[in-house]
């Protein structure tokens with residue numbers, strides 16, 4: 001049977017690349033974003049895949065509730081389905097600020113999007129997560145190595161990895177695999193597009209990376225496709241770093 005995936009933050013960056021990659025694998029993709037990710041859904045359909053757009057703000061518990069209701073109504077109507085086989089908790093915000101500049105609002109927003117969002121969305125989907133489903137939480141290489149001004153962001157990703165491991169244990173009896181993927185610096189809009197557009201930063205990061213450059217969104221997407229594949233069916237509770245070997 002054709003599998004169904006839900007991806008958060010699928011309108012651009014890693015989420016979009018993952019949606020396109022899963023679409024190419026004949027997965028039916030629900031592409032969600034705060035604005036609905038209609039363009040990406042159309043792109044997948046134009047390429048011969050199946051996709052539906054969905055509005056979902058992971059920082060707002062009410063939006064998670066209404067988003068899940070809309071998701072179920074839509075996949076029932078369009079695909080005669082009532083469960084999701086793949087959940088990619090990709091939506092995230094960066095926060096690069098030294099201690100002196102951090103605010104309570106920064107902290108709360110970062111944790112609301114990067115930690116509470118994936119947790120509450122997985123919880124809301126629980127009755128509609130198929131037995132044997134796969135959940136991928138998008139972490140960061142910054143949960144392993146450290147750099148200045150990343151305390152809150154790195155802590156949020158480390159928290160997400162702790163959640164990943166605990167949920168792997170909780171959901172294991174249903175055959176649900178829960179893993180995290182930890183991208184290294186990747187050329188997207190993230191951090192103001194610095195990894196893509198700032199040549200000096202790219203050079204520094206490239207020198208710190210075994211494979212000698214920053215990553216492309218498609219490379220993270222392909223790693224996520226691998227993580228949800230049957231070939232990795234015995235892998236759960238793991239953290240897969242896809243960073244080209246940054247700061248090893």
Ligand SMILES: NC(=O)c1ccc[n+]([C@@H]2O[C@H](COP(=O)([O-])OP(=O)(O)OC[C@H]3O[C@@H](n4cnc5c(N)ncnc54)[C@H](OP(=O)(O)O)[C@@H]3O)[C@@H](O)[C@H]2O)c1
Nearest residue numbers: 009013014034057058059091092140183185186188189190
């Ligand atoms: N790029 C990197 O170097 C890198 C490295 C390690 C980890 N990551 C992680 O990879 C993930 C994707 O990042 P990216 O590189 O693709 O960055 P990006 O291009 O900045 O995209 C971030 C995505 O998250 C979405 N988002 C933010 N707040 C949201 C909310 N409240 N509800 C729903 N969606 C929300 C954005 O949607 P809007 O368009 O609505 O803002 C956007 O789709 C993030 O979790 C990030 O922490 C990225």
